[in-house]
Every structure is written in C-alpha cells, then in structure tokens.
Amino acid sequence: MEPFQTFEGLVCPIDRINVDTDQIIPKQFLKRVERHGFGQFLFYNWRFDSEGRENPDFILNQPKYANASILVARNNFGCGSSREHAPWALQDYGFKVIIAPSYADIFYNNCQKNGILTISLDADKVDRLISASQQKSLHLTISLERQTIIGNGIHDHFDIDPYRKEMLIKGMDDIAVTMGYEEEITAYEQKHAIKS
Template identity: 55%
Template structure:
C-alpha cells in the first residue's frame, strides 16, 4: 500500500445515519474476483435512477463534489455485513479519508487494512465541520503524523487514532508486509523447527 502521511483534498458530505455496507456496495456486485473496479458501483441504488442515469437528488452526484477525496459521513457509517468490498468501493470511487462521528467496528478496521483513514470526531465537532462543507466542496488537509484536520479557513481539529493503525498507514504496511518485516526471525524459527522435527 502507499504510505498515507498527509492528504489534501476536497470534501463531500453524505449526512445520512446508519449507512450500511449493502448501500455502499450492493450485494449483486460482490461476484467480481478482482479488488478493483468497484467504484462505479458504490452507492449504486442511491446514485442512479432506474434507467441508469445519475440521480440528481443524490448528494455525491452534485457537480461541486466531483473529484472529492474526503468523505464526511454520518453516524454509524459502514454498519451491516462485514464485507471488505465496502472500503474497496470507496477507495476506488476516490475517497482516501472518511470522517464521521462513529463507525461500525469491522468496517473501521477494514478501512485501515486497505490503506484508508477513518477518523472519528466528537459529534458537535463533526456537526460543525459537516455544516461548512454540506453545500460547497472546499479543501481539507489531514495530517496523520500530527493527527490534525485543517479546514479551508485554517482552523485545526485534533483527532485520535490507534498507534498500531497509525504506524501501518504512515509506512504503507498491510498485514503481509508487516509479517515480512520479521522475515529473518521467521527463517531462523523454521530452521530450528526442522531440527526439532528430526528428533
């Protein structure tokens, strides 16, 4: 994965509570064997009308949100089934960071495992931020090392992140690359294990 240290991008607001993983990526699109290409199916049932044209009423279809890479979402985002396809779809759509008052636990972990940064903010802080961006797309800067969000006016908001996941994102590690950091120790263990089996 690519390291994520700082990111500046326009923000889009999806102010809906309890957005579940079946809305993020509906079940009929889970048959694909690749991990890419899910972006065009993200929020499919909200995003498109019955004839396949974009739904002008859907928040993320607003012209000002085109190209947004930061999603400001509502409470309990990513609830429902634990499908890893949900962060795949959001990442392929273009989102690198999701800011919400709360996330479903498994979705929250799946974001980190797939190189995305989910940020929890206290509700009042989140509400103030969402209000700034709900009708306009303006840049936000997220600094993972400093654990700050800086809005377009220069105001900074601090956020918390688990040290383990912070290190993973800062270094671009996934679980396989983290294991490979211990390659020498694993090789030494395997050599010892072979001798044990011969006893």
C-alpha cells in the same frame, strides 16, 4: 499500501446515519474476485435509478463534489455485513479519508487495513464540517503525523491508536509486518522442519 502522511482533498458530505455496507456496495456487485473496479458501483442504489441513469439529486452526482476524496458522514458509518468490498469501493472511487462520529468496528478495521484513514470526531464537529461543505466547496488538509484537520477556519485535532497511525504512515498492512520477520520465520521453519 501507499504511506499516508499529509493529505489535501475536497469534502463530500453524506448526511445520513447508519449507512450500511450494502448501501456502500450492493450485494449484486460482490461477485468480482479482484480488489479493483468497485468504485463504479459505490452507493449504486443511491447514485442511479432503476434503469441505470444517474440520480441528479444524489450528492456524488453533483458537479460541486466531483473528485471528492474526503467523505464526511454521520453515526455508525459502515454498519451491516462485514464485507471488505465496502472500503475497496470507497478507495477505488477515490476516497482516502472518512470522518464520522462513529463506525461499525469491522468496517473501521477493514478501512485501516486497506489504507483508508478513518477519523472519529465529535458529532458537533462533524455537523460543522457537513454544514460548511454543503454551503460551498470545502478543502481540508489532513496531517496524520500531527493528527490535525485544517481548512477554511477549521482546526481540529483527532485521536488515533498509535499502532494504526504507524501502520498508515509506513504504508504497511498485516502481511507486510509479517514479511518483516521473513528471515526469522525461515530460520524457525528450517530448524523445526519435519525430516522424512
């Protein structure tokens, strides 16, 4: 994973509650075995019609939100099944940060383990972000170290678990943490090896 410290990006608002993982990445695209290439299928049933043409009414198809990398959504984002493909699709599409009042627990954990910063903000602050980004292009600067969101008159603070913060800043996942103990693991295995 890449270390996450300060990030600046364009906001795209998804003004819906209970966006589930099947809406984020529909089940028919889960046959792929690699982690990359899912971005083209992100929000597929909303982005495209039944014949595969872009739906001009869906927000990601609007030129104003081209290259957006910060997603702002409503309550219970990422509910539904526990598919890790959902954060893979969001990340592959280009989203680095998600801001919402609440998330489904498994989705929240999957995002963090894949290097996506998920920020929980009060609903009124999310309302303000959604409204501002609908009126005109909204760019935000997110500082994970300072735990701040700044841009266009906005200056908010967010909370994050210290361990999650450290993992994102260092760009480490659980495997990388385990590999940090490689020498100790090897020594233990040698000491407790089964002799034939």
